[in-house]
Ligand SMILES: Nc1ncnc2c1ncn2[C@@H]1O[C@H](COP(=O)(O)OP(=O)(O)OP(=O)(O)O)[C@@H](O)[C@H]1O
């Protein structure tokens with residue numbers, strides 16, 4: 001198709017080292033106009049590093065970079081933007097204390113009288129951009145009040161508004177709902193049709209095959225191959241990425257005869273929405289959680305899944321109602337606190353690893369010991385040796401790719417950060433683990449490791465509640481699935497009735513109306 005044309009971007013023998021870590025070795029990549037080019041590879045394979053070099057975030061250590069036939073060497077992201085290259089980063093890059101529109105125009109604010117930032121103009125143009133891309137977010141809202149998925153949409157709107165002719169998307173859909181992801185996919189396809197060259201990084205295989213014209217695979221910083229997507233199968237890609245075949249997950253058996261370790265009754269949460277009107281986010285949700293059970297929670301983004309976890313943990317913001325019983329003690333939802341929950345052996349892995357999951361400016365060691373501080377430092381002091389032991393245990397158990405406990409968290413690849421978050425919570429030896437999108441941004445190989453780990457955890461008697469937007473993940477791991485729709489629990493499915501259709505039926509208002517009529 002476009003192979004004969006000159007590439008817009010041409011990377012040759014790109015290499016990059018961070019100190020002793022070699023992130024890229026001799027990678028070649030040609031990007032053509034009007035083409036969607038996916039980059040795949042395990043966590044730490046070098047995908048983000050490669051696109052950060054292209055977009056002026058990092059300087060390369062070796063190799064050549066050509067844009068439209070000219071050798072370039074970007075010192076800053078601004079320079080890359082001037083050459084028409086825009087990037088949507090994997091980790092959110094917004095400034096939480098600013099509004100949506102201020103973030104969209106950050107660094108290129110229109111001025112009034114050549115002097116003052118023209119806020120009215122910023123708001124007007126932001127509203128225009130958001131509407132154009134069908135994003136329903138108030139441009140005046142503060143970014144810190146938005147959910148992760150909404151923040152990601154703002155970031156996407158910002159990049160799209162640059163009208164670049166090379167657009168890089170580094171895992172843009174990891175925090176989006178199915179519907180939002182599909183809308184983004186159609187923008188991206190439309191941009192490609194208009195001639196924009198797209199570089200697309202994603203761990204979601206189905207998404208990559210649905211979108212990409214070409215796929216490049218990296219492994220351990222090495223270039224493996226570039227193939228047209230119709231010439232290659234999912235299995236080929238996985239083999240190229242991980243160098244082995246993956247096994248099939250078996251359906252989990254029923255464990256409802258095990259003792260109940262936590263029972264939630266009539267959980268409810270009310271709070272104002274972004275337009276200031278009070279609405280019910282969670283409405284009368286009840287369930288029992290059994291020892292050794294993985295209870296999946298399915299539903300669309302905004303259905304109240306995350307808030308159910310927050311209610312159980314005592315972290316929900318708003319007017320709470322209902323109760324949670326654990327170890328024979330029933331507590332009203334409004335008197336639960338995160339500290340009390342941790343003391344009771346409840347661990348909570350949030351979906352937003354950057355916001356609440358990790359101290360990004362600290363090293364692995366300090367992050368590793370965060371939740372277990374009361375245990376390993378009962379007298380309030382903590383020796384580096386003990387911290388090191390904990391950090392090393394997590395690094396081994398989760399097979400984190402890093403230099404050691406001293407490495408800064410912000411230097412790890414996204415998936416490896418997630419492993420640290422999971423590992424640090426398991427250190428408190430919880431009896432109940434609450435997980436919100438536990439494998440977001442994690443590659444297929446590492447996912448399998450995390451699935452094995454969660455199954456082992458459950459087999460040892462720990463009870464798990466897991467929210468996931470990935471249906472295959474819910475179906476593969478859960479013993480039962482509770483499905484939510486618009487704040488209500490619309491059903492609990494047992495493993496012998498598992499199917500993607502059944503979950504979607506209960507997750508959508510239309511599906512519920514249909515089955516309701518049939519009954
Ligand atoms: N600023 C940095 N300092 C030191 N090492 C780094 C830095 N950035 C990345 N690395 C290392 O380079 C390697 C490649 O990381 P990169 O973020 O490119 O991986 P990735 O393929 O994007 O992974 P993921 O799928 O997890 O996002 C990793 O070993 C990572 O720890």
Ligand SMILES: [Mg+2]
Pocket residue numbers: 047048049090170413414
């Ligand atoms: Mg990455």
